[in-house]
Amino acid sequence: MIEVRLFATLRKDRGKVMQLPASEFSDGVSILEHFAIPREEVAIFLINGFHSKPEDPVKDGDILAIFPPVGGG
Amino acid sequence: MAKSYYEKIARINLTTGEIKIEKLDLDLARKFIGGRGLGTKILYDEGVATVDPLSPENKLIYITGPMTGTASPSSGRYMVVTKSPLTGMIACSNSGGIWGAKLKYAGWDALIVEGEAPDWTYINIVDDKIELLDARKYFGMMSEQIDEELKAVHGPKSSVLNIGPAGENKVLMAAIMNDKDRAAGRSGVGAVMGSKKLKAIVVTATRTNIEDIIHDVPALKAANAECLKIIRENSVTGQGLKTYGTAVLVNIVNNIGAFPTNNWQGSYYTKGDDISGETLADTYLVKNSACHRCPIACGRVVNVNGKVVGGPEYEPLWAYGGNCGNNDLNTIDEANMLCNELGLDAISVPCTIAAAMELYQRGYIKEEECDGVPLEWGSTKALIEWTKRIGQPDSPLAWLMSSGSARLCEHYGHPEISMSVKKQEMPAYDARAVQGIGITYATSNRGGCHVRGYMISPEVLGLPQQLDRTVTDEKAFWAKTFQDLTAVIDSMGNCLFTSFALGAPQYAALLNAATGTNYTPDELLVVGDRIYNIERMFNKAAGMKPEDDRLPKRLYEEPITNGPSEGQISKIKLTLPQYYEARGWVDAFPTDETLKKLGLDECVGK
Known part of the structure; x- marks a missing residue:
């Protein structure tokens, strides 16, 4: 399974943490499509805690964390 | 001639009651801009570096920048510059709200407060009139109540700055509060104010803008419009920042495994979402709030047990949360409120409690020392009670904790447990997982601090471009550039948060339009470099040693034990020499050649 964590405004109507079958997704782009998240709404895309691109491959056991543009402090 | 200054500084001696009006040296203003830069230069020139920070000989400078009070974005800032009793080095604490703008509207660039009042006193400023008034009746009151009572006396148009009980008690982590929930929070500036028996400064101004002293009003309007457009887009x-405030960082930083837990023993908090900006928005958030002329409006207003008050930033969410093993958001809101009421630094105080919790965990602090409130990880009772006790110390352990984690841990023979730099507690980003922020922590002139070169912006948020947080390449250069630009913004009187959108060209356009200078963006960064170096020379005169530019041993000897960044360690020993080279420093201090290059000839040979 692939764990997908959504944050901030991306959670609206989608949820916080979802498990997806790894066999159905080859990369982050396919996961964004699954959740109907427009590419331009994604500012930080983490795979297992490291900054990645949606084009990067995903595999069973990965944890994805996806953030819209947010801010710092 | 430089504009956007009223060219007036009030020198207020609390010992004698004398108030002198001095003319601002415009050449100095041009060279150091104002705020942080000019305040530090004045303090350096007046020989304050060698004095006892809590003695009458220390000076407390409240200073605006040339942009303070203009219509430029987020321009309500003022700075408190003094010698820190926490670090023994330079302190410059920066605050928003509207107090700074009102001081400027009243016609003052800065106040220099000296000496020590015979009894509790407050300063009342109405335009060009300054008087010292009896503050004894406000002694012991919480900061918010003082604000309300003084406003009732001086009218709704007044703005109040004050210290709460922590400042009165000379707690080394005491803050100066203004406009109820805004704080010049760090480095114990509130203790210096308390040592002078100065309870508050009230400002009322007839002016509502400073257009009368702007160099080129149409040019400033155009520069403002351009900056506002960039910020809004x-x-x-x-x-x-409007929607979630800085609290949105909890989940980001936690998900990269840079969110220290239990006093930096771990760096990933499994319950992080419980204390996140998203959860805050779904639960206790009432609305957002904004400082003077701020289009960003990152402030949080929360409901704490039925009381509507200023809410926590990211830092206290982390410090009272994961760093103390606590996932109860209401407790964090309440503890943050207590910090505002008592007048305490909401970073250093919870970090000191976290250090005490580790001392307790390891058996160095005994249960019998805890007066019925054991320092157990995640104890909500301990977080609330020990915050109160630090603000109003009433036991040997409370007094020890009120002096910060470095002195506390030193007392118990375990200085390595204090997660501090130059005796000031580090904020909420693990420098083992984010290499560049470690450089700014280690080399910050005011000790452990994230807003002296916010490397989280490129290394985590990808602004202005994404850097790999795990590598050291070019990080020294980036850290220096961020430090220099930050020094400029802090000296201008704009909020650092504008720099998520604006860069040196926009700041140069604003400053040139307001003051009549002709800085290029590169020249402006040289001014920032100069300011960074005068701060460093202040620290050198104050007795700083090269070994003070260091991170706690845990960060370069103990790899992260959990989460996505497990196994990572700070490479500060590699990056520090690179940083010194980029600065033109040897063994932590500028060479004479560097000082001359920056126009700091007066520091040569010192």
């Missing part, structure tokens, strides 16, 4: 400053 930027997704971080236009929407992100």
Whole structure:
């Protein structure tokens, strides 16, 4: 399974943490499509805690964390 | 001639009651801009570096920048510059709200407060009139109540700055509060105010803008409009910070495994979402709030047990949360409120409690020392009670904790447990997981601090471009550039958060229009470099040693034990020499050649 964590405004109507079958997704782009998240709404895309691109491959056991543009402090 | 200054400084001696009006040296203002830069230069020139920070010989400078009170974005800032009793080095604490703008509207660039009042006193400023008034009846009151009572006396148009009980008690982590919930929070500036028996400064101004001293009003309007457009169109400053505040960082930083837990023994908090900006928005958030002329409006207003008050930033969410093993958001809101009421630094105080919890965990602090409130990880009772006790110390352990984690841990023979730099507690980003922020922590002139070169912006948020947080390449150069630009912004009187959207060209346009200078963006960064170096020379005169530019041993000897960044360690020993080279420093201090190059000839040979 692939764990997908959504944050901030991306959670609206989608949820916080979802498990997806790894066999159905080859990369982050396919996961964004699954959740109907427009590419331009994604500012930080983490795979297992490291900054990645949606084009990067995903595999069973990965944890994805996806953030819209947010801010710092 | 430089504009956007009223060219007036009030020198107020609390010992004698004498108030002198001095003319601002415009050449100095041009060279150091104002605020942080000019305040430090004045303090350096007046020989304050060698004095006891809590003695009458220390000076407390409240200073605006040339942009303070203009219509430029987020321009309500003022700075408190003094010698820190926490670090023994330079302190410059920066605050928003509207007090700073009102001081400027009243016609003052700065106040220099000296000496020690015979009894509790407050300063009342109405335009060009300054008087010293009896503050004894406000002694012991919480900061918010003082604000309300003084406003009742001086009218709704007044703005109040004050210290709460922590400042009265000379707690080394005491803050100066203004406009109820805004704080010049760090480095114990509130203790210096308390040592002078100065309870508050009230400002009322007839002016509502400073257009009478702007060099080129149409040019400033044009520069403002351009900056506002950039800020509004930027997704971080236009929407992100407004919606979630800085609290949105909890989940980001936790998900990269840079969120220290239990006093930096771990760096990933499994319950992080419980204390996140998203959860805050779904639960206790009432609305957002904004400082003077701020289009970003990152402030949080929360409901704490039925009371509507200023809410926590990211730092206290982390410090009272994961760093103390606590996932109860209401407790964090309440503890943050207590910090505002008592007048305490909401970073250093919870970090000191976290250090005490580790001392307790390891058996160095005994249960019998805890007066019925054991320092157990995640104890909500301990977080609330020990915050109160630090603000109003009433036991040997409370007094020890009120002096910060470095002195506390030193007392118990375990200085390595204090997660501090130059005796000031580090904020909420693990420098083992984010290499560049470690450089700014280690080399910050005011000790452990994230807002002296916010490397989280490129290394985590990808602004202005994404850097790999795990590598050291070019990080020294980036850290220096961020430090220099930050020094400029802090000296201008704009909020650092504007820099998520704006860069040196926009700041140069604002400053040139307001003051009549002709700085290029590169020249402005040289001014920032000069300011960074005068701070460093202040620290050198104050007795700083090269070994003070260091991170706690845990960060370079103990790899992260959990989460996505497990196994990572700070490479500060590699990056520090690179940083010194980029600065033109040898063994932590500028060479004479560097000082001359920056126009700091008066520091040569010192």
